[in-house]
Amino acid sequence: MGKADDVTVLLLMVILLGLSAWAFHSGRRQALVLSNGRARTLHSLPEYYGFYLALCCATPALGGFVVWAVFEQQIIEWFTIAAISPGVRLDDPAKLDLLLNDIRNLANGNIISRAVDPDLQAAADYYLGLRDLSFVALAAGMLALSGAGVVLGWVNLKPAFRARAWVEQFVHFVMIGCSIIAVLTTFGIVMSLLFESLRFFQMVSPIEFFFGLEWSPQTALRDDQVASSGRFGAVPLFAGTLLISLIAMCIAAPVGLMAAIYMAEYAPVRLRAVAKPMLEILAGIPTVVYGFFAALTVAPLFREWGAAGGFLISSESALAAGIVMGIMIIPFVSSLSDDVITAVPRSLRDGSFGLGATKSETIRKVVIPAALPGIVGGLLLAMSRAIGETMIVVMAAGLAANLTANPFQAVTTVTVQIVTLLIGDQEFDSAKTLAAFALGLLLFCTTLVLNVIALYVVNKYRERYD
Amino acid sequence: MTDRSTKSAKVAASLRRRHAAERRFRLYGMGAVAFALACLGLLFFTVVSKGYTAFQQTYVKLPIYFDAGDIDPKNSGDPKVWAKANYQGMAKKSLRGLFPDVKKRRDKRALYKLASSGAAYELRAIVRENPDLVGTTTDVWVTADDDVDMFIKGYIRGDVAENERRISNKEMAWIEALVADGRLEKRFNTTFFSAGDSREPELAGVWGAAAGSFFTLLVTLALAFPIGVAAAIYLEEFAPKNKLTQVIEININNLAAVPSIVFGLLGLAVFLNFIGMPRSAPLVGGVVLALMTLPTIIIAGRAAIKSVPPSIREAALGLGASRSQVVFHHVLPLAMPGVLTGTIIGMAQALGETAPLLMIGMVAFIVDIPGGFTDPATVLPVQIYLWADSPERAFVERTSAAIMVLLGFLIMMNLTAVWLRKKFERRW
Numbered sequence: 032m033g034k035a036d037d038v039t040v041l042l043l044m045v046i047l048l049g050l051s052a053w054a055f056h057s058g059r060r061q062a063l064v065l066s067n068g069r070a071r072t073l074h075s076l077p078e079y080y081g082f083y084l085a086l087c088c089a090t091p092a093l094g095g096f097v098v099w100a101v102f103e104q105q106i107i108e109w110f111t112i113a114a115i116s117p118g119v120r121l122d123d124p125a126k127l128d129l130l131l132n133d134i135r136n137l138a139n140g141n142i143i144s145r146a147v148d149p150d151l152q153a154a155a156d157y158y159l160g161l162r163d164l165s166f167v168a169l170a171a172g173m174l175a176l177s178g179a180g181v182v183l184g185w186v187n188l189k190p191a192f193r194a195r196a197w198v199e200q201f202v203h204f205v206m207i208g209c210s211i212i213a214v215l216t217t218f219g220i221v222m223s224l225l226f227e228s229l230r231f232f233q234m235v236s237p238i239e240f241f242f243g244l245e246w247s248p249q250t251a252l253r254d255d256q257v258a259s260s261g262r263f264g265a266v267p268l269f270a271g272t273l274l275i276s277l278i279a280m281c282i283a284a285p286v287g288l289m290a291a292i293y294m295a296e297y298a299p300v301r302l303r304a305v306a307k308p309m310l311e312i313l314a315g316i317p318t319v320v321y322g323f324f325a326a327l328t329v330a331p332l333f334r335e336w337g338a339a340g341g342f343l344i345s346s347e348s349a350l351a352a353g354i355v356m357g358i359m360i361i362p363f364v365s366s367l368s369d370d371v372i373t374a375v376p377r378s379l380r381d382g383s384f385g386l387g388a389t390k391s392e393t394i395r396k397v398v399i400p401a402a403l404p405g406i407v408g409g410l411l412l413a414m415s416r417a418i419g420e421t422m423i424v425v426m427a428a429g430l431a432a433n434l435t436a437n438p439f440q441a442v443t444t445v446t447v448q449i450v451t452l453l454i455g456d457q458e459f460d461s462a463k464t465l466a467a468f469a470l471g472l473l474l475f476c477t478t479l480v481l482n483v484i485a486l487y488v489v490n491k492y493r494e495r496y497d
Numbered sequence: 498m499t500d501r502s503t504k505s506a507k508v509a510a511s512l513r514r515r516h517a518a519e520r521r522f523r524l525y526g527m528g529a530v531a532f533a534l535a536c537l538g539l540l541f542f543t544v545v546s547k548g549y550t551a552f553q554q555t556y557v558k559l560p561i562y563f564d565a566g567d568i569d570p571k572n573s574g575d576p577k578v579w580a581k582a583n584y585q586g587m588a589k590k591s592l593r594g595l596f597p598d599v600k601k602r603r604d605k606r607a608l609y610k611l612a613s614s615g616a617a618y619e620l621r622a623i624v625r626e627n628p629d630l631v632g633t634t635t636d637v638w639v640t641a642d643d644d645v646d647m648f649i650k651g652y653i654r655g656d657v658a659e660n661e662r663r664i665s666n667k668e669m670a671w672i673e674a675l676v677a678d679g680r681l682e683k684r685f686n687t688t689f690f691s692a693g694d695s696r697e698p699e700l701a702g703v704w705g706a707a708a709g710s711f712f713t714l715l716v717t718l719a720l721a722f723p724i725g726v727a728a729a730i731y732l733e734e735f736a737p738k739n740k741l742t743q744v745i746e747i748n749i750n751n752l753a754a755v756p757s758i759v760f761g762l763l764g765l766a767v768f769l770n771f772i773g774m775p776r777s778a779p780l781v782g783g784v785v786l787a788l789m790t791l792p793t794i795i796i797a798g799r800a801a802i803k804s805v806p807p808s809i810r811e812a813a814l815g816l817g818a819s820r821s822q823v824v825f826h827h828v829l830p831l832a833m834p835g836v837l838t839g840t841i842i843g844m845a846q847a848l849g850e851t852a853p854l855l856m857i858g859m860v861a862f863i864v865d866i867p868g869g870f871t872d873p874a875t876v877l878p879v880q881i882y883l884w885a886d887s888p889e890r891a892f893v894e895r896t897s898a899a900i901m902v903l904l905g906f907l908i909m910m911n912l913t914a915v916w917l918r919k920k921f922e923r924r925w
Contacts, residue, residue, distance in 0.1 A: 037869035104773045199821040206731035209724045213749045213795070216788050220759055223766035286529045293526025306530055308915075313537045315907060317849025319878040320544070320900050323885050327893065328543050358536045365533070389515050391522035412754060419756020421852035422878075426885060446758055446852070453765065453856055471762040475755065482754040486747075 043170055047092055047177065051085040054181050058084030058188065066190050075195035083194045086201055087184030091176040099169045107161045115154050134158050224475060227468035234462040235263045240469060242266065246432035246443075248452060248463045263466055265473070267432035271349070271442030275424060276417035278353025278438055279360055283417075284410055286357075287364025294365070295372040296394055314362035322426030325355035330427055337439065347429035347441040356423050360413045367412065371405030371489075372398060408489035415481035419474060421446040445470050544904070548897025554686035554699060555646040556638040557612055557675060559591040563624060565632040579624060584617035588639065595680075596671060607668055611675075613640040615688075615700040640688065641681065643698040643891035645672060649683060652890055663890075689898065693864045694880065698891035701884070703899050705866045709779055709859070709874030710848060712867060716783020717847050721790045722840055726829075728791075729798030729836070734824050753792035760789045761856025769857060776858035777873040785853050790843035797839020801832040834921035841914040845907050851878040877903045 059081030066072045073080070108131055115130075137155040232240070243264020290310070294303055330351035337344030344350070375398050383393040399406070429441030430451060452467040568582040569575075589609050593599065599608050616639035623637060624630060644663045647653045653662050655669055664672070675681040693705030728749075736742040764785035768774045774781045805828050813823040829836075854860070859875050860883065867874035875883070877899065884896040 037871060101772055195819065199819060202821060203731075203735065206727045206735065209727035210731045210736070210745050212724055212788075213728065213752055213791060214745055216763070216791070217748050217752060219767050220755070220763045223763055223771075224759075227766060286532055289526045289529035290533055293523070293530050297523055297526055298530070306534065309534055309537060312908075312911075313533060315845060315849075315911060316540070317851065317878050317903065317907070319849070319851045319881050319885075320540070320904070323881065323896060323900060324540055324543060326885060327547075358533075361533050361536070389519045391519045392515070394522070415754060416756075419758065421756070421758045422882065425852075425855075426882065446756070449758060449762070450852070450855055453762075454860060468762060468766070471759055475759050478754065478756055479751060482751050486750055486754075 039166065043096075043173065047089060047173065050177055051089040054088035054177075054184075055081035055085035058082075058184070061185070061188050062190070062194070065188065073190050074193050079194035079198050080188060080192070082198045083192075084181060084184045084188070086198065087180040088177045089180075091180045092173040095172050095176045096169065099165075099172070103165055103169075107158065107165060110161055111154060111158045114157055115150075138162075220475065224468055224472040227465050228472045231462060231465035231469045234465070239263055240265050244434055246448070248448070248466055261462070263462065265445075265470065267434040268443060268445045268448055268470070270434055270436070271428070271432070272418055272444040272446075274349050274436060274438065274442055275353045275356060275428060275444055276414060278350060279356035279417045280410070280414060282354055282357025283360035283364050283413055287361045287413075288368050288406065290361065291365040291368035291372055292394060292399075295369050296390065296398075310362040310365060313358075314366070316359075318359065318420060318422040319426070321355050321359050322422040322424075325351050325423055325427035329355055342439070344439045345429070345441040347427065348439050349428065349442045350438040352424050352427040353438065355427065356417055356420055359420070359423065360417060363416060364409060364413050367409030368402075368406050371402040371409065374405070375401045404488050404491070408485040408487075411481050411485035411488070415478040415485070418481070419446065419478050421450060425450050445474050449474070544897045544900050548894055548899075548901050550650050550652075551689060551894040551898035552686055553650075553683040554688060555641040555649045556682055556684050557641045557645070558636050558638050558680040558682070559588060559612065559616075560594065560634055561587050561591050561620060561637045562634040563587065563620075563631045568624065568631055576625065579628075580621060582621075582624075584620040584624075585614075587620060588612050588616045595675075604667060607665065608671065610642050611645055611668070611671060613642050613699045614697060615640055615695075638682075638684070640699050643889060644668075645681075646699055647890050648672060649676075649681065650894075652894075689895065693866050694862060694875070694883070695864060696862075698887075698889050698895055701892075701895060703877065703880060703902055705863060706875050706877045706880035706899070707902070709782075709863075709867050710876040712779035712870055712874060713782040713786065713854075713876055714844060714848060716780055716870060717786040717790060718840075718844060720784065720787035721794055721843065721847075724787075725791050725794030725840070725843075726798055726836055729795045729802060730824055730829065732795070733799045733802040734828065735820070749792050749795055753796065756852075757789055757850055758852040758856065760785050761853030763788070764853060764857045775871050775873075777861045777863070777875075778871045779867065779874050779876075780870040781857050782854050782859050782874075782876065783870075785857060786847040786850060789850065789853065790847045793843040793846060794836075794840050797842065798832070798836045801835025801839065802828060804835065805831045831923070834917050838914045838918050841910050841917070845910040845914075848876075848910070849878055849903065849907060851882055854879055855882075877906075 059077045061084075062073055062077045062080035063070065070077060111131070111134060112127065133151065134154050135158070137151060138159045240263050243262060244266050245262040245264045246267050247262050294306060298306065330346050330348065333348060333351050334344050334346050379397050379401055380393055383397040384390075388396065424444045424447050428447055429443050430447065431441060432443050432448075433440055435442060449467045449470050452463055452470075564587065565572075567587065568579055571578070592608050592611060593605070596608060599605055619639050620637065641649075644653065645668075648655070648664045648669070649672070653664050655662075655664075659666055672681060688700060689702045691704050692700060692702030695701040732742065732746065736745075764781060768781050768784060769776060774784075809827050809831065810823050813827050814820075818826065854876060859879055861873055861875065862883070863873050863875050865872070881896055881899050881903065884892045884899060
């Protein structure tokens with residue numbers, strides 16, 4: 032790692048923290064000195080002058096660090112390429128990448144893909160030298176920036192200086208920045224998916240992608256290869272995703288809903304006190320555990336049952352993955368439904384009881400219809416979850432894109448294909464890799480639409496009884 | 498009269514029907530709850546019953562002659578020379594000594610396989626710790642091969658045809674002889690808790706993945722907690738009710754429901770390809786998971802801040818505090834238990850997350866224990882995924898055992914959250 036490894040960066044941060052603490056202390060003391068010991072003449076409490084100076088010290092240095100962290104790699108590589116002797120220089124960007132990789136690995140003491148010649152060794156040494164230099168520059172730059180910050184801040188330190196307003200304004204902006212990160216994340220997701228998808232659609236026509244019935248993303252290296260047709264028809268993936276999600280919903284919707292009704296309306300307090308946390312545990316189990324359960328317990332069981340009953344159930348059947356996914360979603364459905372059912376006001380129930388209805392009639396004819404929008408919203412959210420679920424299907428569903436509605440056969444899903452396309456090393460100019468981003472964009476849009484509808488329905492309904 | 502009695506008979510019949518329907522409905526409800534709990538029970542039963550055996554590992558006691566001529570032929574006393582000696586050969590010689598009748602080459606090779614290929618490293622470590630042993634013959638417990646382990650644990654059964662099991666009749670005879678001699682024994686599996694990943698099941702452990710999880714979660718916590726709390730405070734206490742705030746709120750709610758794999762795609766496209774951060778590193782994993790858990794923390798934080806009654810704020814404002822002072826001196830400390838509960842739940846979610854980490858290369862086969870934020874690493878759930886995919890029988894129990902470790906951590910985190918809520922919960 033050269034010099035800029037974790038420990039030295041951490042050390043730098045600790046030094047910066049120490050400097051800021053010192054700035055806080057001296058700012059506070061200076062304020063007291065300026066007020067001649069009468070703190071009342073200060074505009075703000077002395078602590079605020081300290082905070083002000085500490086922020087002056089830390090902020091520019093941290094900003095410098097962020098800039099360095101983002102651009103260091105690119106700048107060093109740019110210099111290294113510029114310095115490589117003309118004999119090694121290559122115009123092909125792919126080969127250049129390979130060369131850079133080798134230089135990096137040689138510098139880090141790893142095994143590399145070619146014989147080490149003096150030119151390469153020189154480049155690696157140069158690269159290492161640059162890294163050391165860049166770290167020294169970082170340390171010096173951070174110290175200089177924090178020093179400059181303190182000096183500039185010191186000039187402003189006067190009893191009349193509105194330190195509290197300054198600090199509060201600063202914190203205010205930081206908080207706004209933190210809130211905007213959520214928006215930036217969404218923006219980043221949309222932009223990265225859109226950008227890579229557009230590159231994909233330059234190679235593969237959208238019509239083939241959205242309406243093609245054949246999915247085999249292996250692109251042929253030679254023209255005469257048979258198996259690798261490189262077809263990107265995503266319909267079998269949608270069909271597989273839908274099939275597995277529907278099986279999951281067939282389990283989760285009735286069980287989750289009935290469990291919620293029982294817990295909200297019938298269950299004795301003690302049962303509720305035990306069963307509710309248990310359901311929460313079910314919700315907290317990582318999906319990889321469900322995947323293990325599906326692949327090693329449920330799927331073989333179904334195959335045995337099928338063999339005993341005389342028909343073939345694939346060991347990667349949609350049924351096994353779907354049922355386990357359904358189990359995973361049960362607590363999700365039940366907790367959302369529980370919320371809306373308990374939100375139905377008492378008066379509706381009392382009215383129904385007064386007319387002589389039994390409890391189940393009240394629930395079926397009054398409570399459920401009143402809670403229906405909320406329940407539908409919850410089911411939509413659950414569906415969006417099933418569609419985006421990854422680990423269960425990666426471990427228990429198949430890889431081959433069969434276009435079938437038979438739950439006993441193996442199907443594949445959008446998420447499975449994203450994972451298979453992107454695991455391992457990828458080159459970012461092949462349609463195969465970019466296809467994963469097109470699938471991701473599709474997944475994002477589908478779940479987004481479902482979520483927006485669901486949240487709208489739930490929110491709109493929730494207000495009615497408040 | 499008759500009219501009346503038929504009517505009441507009708508009513509009675511319909512009442513019976515309605516009450517039967519009532520009982521049925523109730524039964525469905527009970528059935529649903531029972532089904533969900535049974536699934537939970539079955540899940541735990543499967544994991545525990547498949548995995549508890551992995552906490553023990555078969556070891557074999559070999560009389561090893563630490564030959565001074567082998568270890569240090571030139572009597573240099575240099576640890577580097579010692580480290581290069583042929584320890585594998587010593588283990589082999591010892592096995593030959595235990596079974597002197599084995600003459601054929603193929604049989605010998607089968608015999609050598611009783612001890613794990615990791616035995617050499619264990620012997621080397623022993624010599625490094627106790628240099629006095631050189632030149633003596635000592636009984637040493639070394640790890641047995643995974644097939645032997647599976648046979649001892651009963652997963653490879655002796656009563657099936659020889660060509661259908663991975664242990665031949667000869668090997669079975671050797672194993673039985675060793676057991677009768679007290680040289681083969683199950684002991685607590687320390688390797689599982691102290692080693693990184695390995696292709697050999699008997700040498701594989703969860704420590705590497707646990708360390709990776711630790712570094713990743715540290716990054717996640719360091720980013721998600723301050724940012725999440727700051728955003729929650731701003732949105733709940735300071736934000737003006739305008740279009741921008743509304744956009745942010747809708748955004749956060751939607752982000753909470755975006756499939757986790759999409760965050761992985763974001764990490765791959767932006768952090769790895771655009772910014773050029775290192776692949777497979779806890780740093781990138783932590784940043785991606787932080788973005789993913791941020792909505793959870795913000796939503797929980799806002800709920801906690803909202804539950805602090807306005808009278809507290811008004812009292813502080815009345816005494817002349819600024820709005821920032823009200824929030825940071827009064828509201829935030831009172832809301833802290835709720836915020837922390839939400840954070841722990843978000844962290845538990847992040848600890849169990851697999852899919853986004855697959856996208857940023859944290860699935861690599863990594864033997865070394867990661868020592869920092871930029872070392873290649875994997876995390877517990879990804880390790881489970883990798884082991885679940887491995888064909889060796891011995892990895893099944895190790896996968897289950899790793900799941901137990903992961904669930905243990907998760908339950909601990911959730912119990913802490915429950916305890917926090919119970920201890921500091923305040924009814925206003």
